[in-house]
Amino acid sequence: FLSVGPAYLYTSTVSYPQWSQAAQTEYVEYLDPPEAAKQLEISQYRGTWLEQMEPRRARAIEMQTHTFLYWALWRTGGLMLLGMALYKLGVLSAARSRRFYAALIAVAVFVGLPLIGYGMQYNFSIDWRAPRFFLFGLQFNYWASLLVALGWIGVVMLFCKSGIAWVTRPLAAVGRMAFSNYILQTLICTTLFYGHGxxxxxxxxxxxxxxxxxxxxxxxxxVSSVWIQRFHYGPLEWLWRSLAYLEVQPFRRNPKPDTH
Structure with a gap:
């Protein structure tokens, strides 16, 4: 699964020299648009809500059709399958040895990060331009990021095995509110960066x-740590569970009785 997207880009880009001049120009400008196009996009995103809709609509259609079919489906699907496999093998439940998790961290530090660093250097050297970016440049981060992700898993699992509550409890609270936090990040960032904010x-x-x-x-x-102390779920998690079960789920935690 994970190899389909990069393989598609590579094989489709190999024929770049045989493309028409118009197709080559469009391909290059996908990564490096003309200055006028850049300034137009900046002004649109800094504009009113309706002015933002044109670039956002075009990007949404692209991401949910073409990009989804040749890239996101395989990347996301592959990562989901990988996560399921890691869970089944006990990797995500801190069931493996400390040496195992330390090895994941070592691979991330000594293989993953250097590959990403080299890929960044390569991409800057070619000015992030097509077709070399699609042929080679994106491959470094694409594959090495998986190794770095495994390293982060190793870090978190070592904390879990160590029982350091001041680290694990806040992270668990964030995880239990993943849906709400995802939408909250969107609200925060669109408010910071878009023109309506x-x-x-x-x-x-x-x-x-x-x-x-x-x-x-x-x-x-x-916020997640404080919220979970008072409520069973995040607000969107509660809504989703209530809709899934067709029954209003308990939301607020019952306060502990005063023993004094």
């Missing part, structure tokens, strides 16, 4: 973007 689209550098990511993570960890 603060309009910071294309105005934040890489360092600023990373700081925003960390701030959102910290905020959601704190």
């Amino acid at each position: 603060f309009g910071l689209f294309a105005a934040v550098d890489r360092t600023g973007q990373m700081l925003i990511v960390w701030a959102i993570w910290a905020f959601q960890i704190i």
Whole structure:
């Protein structure tokens, strides 16, 4: 599953020299649009809600049709199957040895991260341009990111095996509210970057973007931890379960009785 998307891109791009000039230009401009197109997109995303709809509509149609069929289906489906296999093997339930999880971390650090770093260097050297990006550039991060993800699994599972509650409980709270947190991230980021909010689209550098990511993570960890102490589920998880069971599910936790 995981190899279908990259294989499709590679095989379809190999024939690039035989394409028409118009097709080659369109392919190159997919990654590097003309300056006028870039400025138009920036102004649209910084504009009103209706002005944002044109680029968002086009991107949504592309992502849910063409990109889904040749890329997202295989990437997402492959990761789901991989996750199911890891769970069945006890990897995701902290059932394996500490040495096993340490090995996952080592592979991530000494193989995954260097490959990603080399891929970044390569992509900057070619200025992220087609066709070489699609032929080779994206392959590094695509495959090495799987190794890094396994490394993060190793880190989390070692924390779970160590029983460090101040680490595992907040992460568990975030996981139990995954649906709500996913939508909350969307609301936060569209408010920050789109024109109906603060309009910071294309105005934040890489360092600023990373700081925003960390701030959102910290905020959601704190909010999720406090919320789960008072409620059984996140708000959207509660709604989803109630709809699935066709019955209103318990929501608020009963307060502990005062023993004094």
